[in-house]
Amino acid sequence: MSWVDFSGHAYLVAFILYCVAFMFYVIAIAGQKWSNRDSKHHIARWGRTSFIVSSAGLAAHLTFFFTRWYGSGQIPTSNMYEFMSFLAMAVMIAFTIIYAIYRKPLLGMFATPLAVIIVAYASVFPKDVQPLIPSLDSYWLKIHVTTAALGEAFFAVGFAAGLMYLLRVVDYTRKDDQARKQQRWIEYTLYTIVVVVGFISIVFAFRGAGYEAHFTQENISIDTQGQTITNTEQVEYNLPPIFKPYNSHADSADSFLGLEKLQIETPSWMKGVNAGRKLNTVIWSIVAGSLLYAVLRLIFRKPLGAVIRPHMDGVNPSDLDEISYRAIAIGFPVFTLGALIFAMIWANEAWGRFWGWDPKEVWALITWLFYSVYLHFRLSRGWQGLRSAWLSVIGFVIVWFTLIGVNLIIAGLHSYAGV
Amino acid sequence: MFQNTKCECGHQNPPDTLLCESCGKPQTEVAEDAPLEMRYDGMARRSQKRNPNPLDLVWNFFSSVKIAIIIIIITLVGAAIGTIYPQGNTAEYYEQTYGWGGKLYHQLGLSSMYDSWWFVGLLVMIGTSLVICSLDRVLPLYRALSKQQIRKHLMFITRQKTVYTGPVEGNAEQWVQELAGHMKRRRYRVHTDGTALLAEKNRFSRWGPYINHIGLIVLLLALLARTIPDWKMEETIAVRDGETVQVPGTNYYVKNEKFTVEYYEEKELPDRLKNQERPKMYKTEAILYQCVQSCGEPGIDPVLEPVKNYDIIVNHPLSHKGVKLYQIGYDDQPLLKAVKPVIEDKQSGKVYGPFDLPMKDPQTEFTVGPYSLSLKAQYMEFSLNDEGNPVTLSRDPKAPAFIFMVKGPGIDAAGEPYMYFPLQKDKERFRQDVINRDLAPKVEIRVDGMENVSFTSYTSYLLVRVDRALTYVWAGLGICMLGLLMGAYWHHRRIWLRVDNGVLSLGAHTNKNHFGMRADVAWALAQMKIEVDKDKLDNGGYNS
Numbered sequence: 021m022s023w024v025d026f027s028g029h030a031y032l033v034a035f036i037l038y039c040v041a042f043m044f045y046v047i048a049i050a051g052q053k054w055s056n057r058d059s060k061h062h063i064a065r066w067g068r069t070s071f072i073v074s075s076a077g078l079a080a081h082l083t084f085f086f087t088r089w090y091g092s093g094q095i096p097t098s099n100m101y102e103f104m105s106f107l108a109m110a111v112m113i114a115f116t117i118i119y120a121i122y123r124k125p126l127l128g129m130f131a132t133p134l135a136v137i138i139v140a141y142a143s144v145f146p147k148d149v150q151p152l153i154p155s156l157d158s159y160w161l162k163i164h165v166t167t168a169a170l171g172e173a174f175f176a177v178g179f180a181a182g183l184m185y186l187l188r189v190v191d192y193t194r195k196d197d198q199a200r201k202q203q204r205w206i207e208y209t210l211y212t213i214v215v216v217v218g219f220i221s222i223v224f225a226f227r228g229a230g231y232e233a234h235f236t237q238e239n240i241s242i243d244t245q246g247q248t249i250t251n252t253e254q255v256e257y258n259l260p261p262i263f264k265p266y267n268s269h270a271d272s273a274d275s276f277l278g279l280e281k282l283q284i285e286t287p288s289w290m291k292g293v294n295a296g297r298k299l300n301t302v303i304w305s306i307v308a309g310s311l312l313y314a315v316l317r318l319i320f321r322k323p324l325g326a327v328i329r330p331h332m333d334g335v336n337p338s339d340l341d342e343i344s345y346r347a348i349a350i351g352f353p354v355f356t357l358g359a360l361i362f363a364m365i366w367a368n369e370a371w372g373r374f375w376g377w378d379p380k381e382v383w384a385l386i387t388w389l390f391y392s393v394y395l396h397f398r399l400s401r402g403w404q405g406l407r408s409a410w411l412s413v414i415g416f417v418i419v420w421f422t423l424i425g426v427n428l429i430i431a432g433l434h435s436y437a438g439v
Numbered sequence: 440m441f442q443n444t445k446c447e448c449g450h451q452n453p454p455d456t457l458l459c460e461s462c463g464k465p466q467t468e469v470a471e472d473a474p475l476e477m478r479y480d481g482m483a484r485r486s487q488k489r490n491p492n493p494l495d496l497v498w499n500f501f502s503s504v505k506i507a508i509i510i511i512i513i514t515l516v517g518a519a520i521g522t523i524y525p526q527g528n529t530a531e532y533y534e535q536t537y538g539w540g541g542k543l544y545h546q547l548g549l550s551s552m553y554d555s556w557w558f559v560g561l562l563v564m565i566g567t568s569l570v571i572c573s574l575d576r577v578l579p580l581y582r583a584l585s586k587q588q589i590r591k592h593l594m595f596i597t598r599q600k601t602v603y604t605g606p607v608e609g610n611a612e613q614w615v616q617e618l619a620g621h622m623k624r625r626r627y628r629v630h631t632d633g634t635a636l637l638a639e640k641n642r643f644s645r646w647g648p649y650i651n652h653i654g655l656i657v658l659l660l661a662l663l664a665r666t667i668p669d670w671k672m673e674e675t676i677a678v679r680d681g682e683t684v685q686v687p688g689t690n691y692y693v694k695n696e697k698f699t700v701e702y703y704e705e706k707e708l709p710d711r712l713k714n715q716e717r718p719k720m721y722k723t724e725a726i727l728y729q730c731v732q733s734c735g736e737p738g739i740d741p742v743l744e745p746v747k748n749y750d751i752i753v754n755h756p757l758s759h760k761g762v763k764l765y766q767i768g769y770d771d772q773p774l775l776k777a778v779k780p781v782i783e784d785k786q787s788g789k790v791y792g793p794f795d796l797p798m799k800d801p802q803t804e805f806t807v808g809p810y811s812l813s814l815k816a817q818y819m820e821f822s823l824n825d826e827g828n829p830v831t832l833s834r835d836p837k838a839p840a841f842i843f844m845v846k847g848p849g850i851d852a853a854g855e856p857y858m859y860f861p862l863q864k865d866k867e868r869f870r871q872d873v874i875n876r877d878l879a880p881k882v883e884i885r886v887d888g889m890e891n892v893s894f895t896s897y898t899s900y901l902l903v904r905v906d907r908a909l910t911y912v913w914a915g916l917g918i919c920m921l922g923l924l925m926g927a928y929w930h931h932r933r934i935w936l937r938v939d940n941g942v943l944s945l946g947a948h949t950n951k952n953h954f955g956m957r958a959d960v961a962w963a964l965a966q967m968k969i970e971v972d973k974d975k976l977d978n979g980g981y982n983s
Contacts, residue, residue: 151707151709154720154721368909390515393508
């Protein structure tokens with residue numbers, strides 16, 4: 021067995037341990053109200069057990085990271101799979117640091133599910149070790165990517181705590197406009213998370229079934245001399261084609277509910293590498309996520325926020341507010357250093373300019389500006405609680421767009437990190 | 440209107456002071472039990488001046504954090520809009536590629552947005568706001584922190600965010616001294632005044648945000664400075680194998696001794712990428728020369744002296760006295776380097792030559808047998824423009840063409856023009872024989888055999904860069920980072936206490952992390968055998 025194969029097993033172990041740790045943290049917090057037990061004693065005991073399990077998960081994750089590094093001879097942060105799995109690890113590291121400060125098990129209740137989702141999300145992408153292109157071959161790859169990811173991981177912890185704060189304080193018994201607005205937005209946030217879970221499930225479901233469809237796409241472009249150039253490109257789908265690539269025909273397609281015959285064409289204005297496949301994946305994710313959400317609503321017969329809300333009773337909202345803010349305040353300098361300063365130094369070495377308004381750079385700057393707005397609102401304008409929590413949620417959406425959206429939609433110089 | 444701004448402790452405060460500069464008693468009527476507004480220690484700020492003149496109005500505008508936030512949000516949204524489509528292309532590109540949306544994008548000037556007056560204007564406004572916001576706050580804060588009174592007004596103490604009151608037994612002064620000893624162990628600076636105490640730590644962290652802002656101002660100024668002529672130069676040069684090229688705008692020359700590309704081996708590639716040529720590393724073995732004599736004099740070869748040998752690879756630029764050469768790419772399309780053509784006298788069938796004709800910097804006069812050629816014009820990539828006039832499309836010899844004035848047997852004594860395309864495909868494409876009309880049946884310049892043609896295999900593309908503002912950019916970023924670290928990872932903590940008739944009143948303030956502040960107070964009280972739950976110390980209010 022090679023080191024890279026071994027690292028894959030360690031990764032699976034980490035995933036399982038995170039799942040178990042999540043359940044333990046839920047028991048630690050929600051179990052306080054259970055009868056016949058002393059709540060202080062219960063939380064201390066289960067809190068400790070949960071932390072041991074989640075730390076074991078992190079240890080397995082670190083094993084994955086270093087064995088893959090050793091096996092492949094390059095730091096595993098250079099494609100989407102490696103980066104996302106590193107991000108999940110950074111979230112757990114950020115969690116451990118915050119836990120060391122506050123020693124509250126409730127932290128684990130939101131950090132572990134986040135890590136679980138990101139670990140699973142990473143597994144969607146191709147896992148093979150990809151040789152570096154020359155511009156990535158630099159020690160700055162290690163420094164820039166790891167620090168930037170760590171900063172983002174703190175923002176992720178801030179987001180999770182902020183979302184928990186919202187779930188804790190929004191009153192589902194109130195029916196006035198203000199309360200309804202909050203409830204709707206929380207529900208929308210939860211729905212988005214369900215769509216992500218839907219995406220991961222659908223990809224794994226069809227991968228397990230070995231679904232494949234192949235298309236030949238003709239790309240017509242006009243060169244500078246006015247001549248028409250036609251390129252044909254092979255596109256492989258691993259999800260049944262609701263949308264087929266623009267100007268393409270199917271070479272082979274496994275059948276699934278007759279979708280392979282439907283074949284709606286991707287609009288021509290959707291440019292970019294594999295636009296058709298990406299659109300198809302997005303549509304599938306929304307379909308799967310919405311179905312999953314509908315099933316959950318049918319089971320519980322009330323909004324998901326209202327389902328989670330009662331389990332949050334044992335949690336002190338001002339702790340959540342403080343932790344969310346603290347995570348962001350700790351992450352901000354790390355993010356500045358990693359995503360802006362180190363990025364600029366490296367860009368200056370590799371491309372000969374420290375700043376070029378490349379989409380990824382711009383979005384890192386937008387993230388930074390947004391969190392600086394967050395800090396100014398909080399420190400100078402006294403935005404606390406609800407407003408601050410909503411900002412932490414929006415901030416994380418921006419982080420996510422910077423990490424994924426830019427690669428999928430806009431591309432630019434960082435496109436090599438894409439899927 | 441006359442306002443009495445004298446505090447009951449006898450201190451004369453400036454108008455609009457929130458908390459007495461000396462004893463800390465609240466100077467305005469606020470809700471009785473709420474924690475005090477402690478920002479900038481309640482000092483009056485310049486921006487709060489009454490009856491502002493126009494200059495004050497500008498100052499007030501930029502000193503507002505609310506305005507600063509609004510400017511940042513506009514910048515943020517603007518920057519995001521600029522990423523919708525790629526920047527810096529032609530109008531046709533946007534319309535062709537993105538349809539009416541792209542056309543509109545270009546018409547609105549969003550395709551070169553980051554240099555636009557309004558975006559630069561926003562950055563300048565952020566800079567102004569940084570300067571004024573900081574000055575407006577740091578000066579009063581500095582004054583407040585540099586002259587602190589130890590014994591504070593009771594109302595000041597009991598309306599902090601972290602508060603404890605309770606009985607104390609024994610001699611009050613001794614009690615305070617003992618506590619002072621414990622606080623010192625926690626690295627607090629402690630000042631006592633009888634039964635009153637002030638303990639303070641990490642005051643420097645309060646300067647963090649201002650140092651961070653100074654860094655950002657330096658950075659913004661450095662960016663503006665790059666618009667000064669000569670501060671910034673950027674040009675791409677193509678250097679073929681074995682060629683020496685002047686580094687534009689400088690006295691340097693660079694020679695490409697050898698260019699090499701290394702590809703990944705098959706076994707290093709995953710299955711998905713097999714059978715692909717994937718470059719692993721490419722480098723230019725370069726020699727940098729300095730011109731020491733006859734520089735830039737036409738017709739005379741400059742005298743060059745080597746300065747530096749360096750292998751330029753991606754991520755490892757050659758750097759010499761502020762000039763940097765970056766490896767940015769290469770071209771493996773073979774280009775014509777030189778030919779050795781012959782001249783045939785079509786009438787007699789006699790062949791003369793061959794003679795050397797390099798594509799780059801050929802000599803202008805040639806004598807071949809009875810013929811003399813003088814070079815009148817040369818095109819590297821020959822083409823005809825819309826008016827039918829010859830033009831060159833690039834500086835690479837992709838379709839080279841020469842116009843010679845030919846003199847010799849059977850040719851007009853004044854000479855006749857002859858157009859020569861060294862590449863066979865160009866000769867046919869541009870119909871050399873038709874162009875040369877009368878001369879075509881008399882003479883022919885041609886190459887006999889491939890041994891008389893030499894190609895270069897690689898062209899190395901180097902980016903030449905001079906950026907004098909770079910030092911200041913790094914300095915600005917360094918200062919900014921230093922300020923961030925100071926402000927984010929250390930917290931300014933102060934504890935005031937006084938014992939009045941056996942009752943201890945303790946108040947504590949920090950600019951952030953009240954959780955840690957409460958832990959410190961609980962620890963200190965525990966040292967004095969007073970056990971309190973640290974969450975109970977919280978007096979409510981904001982959690983900044």
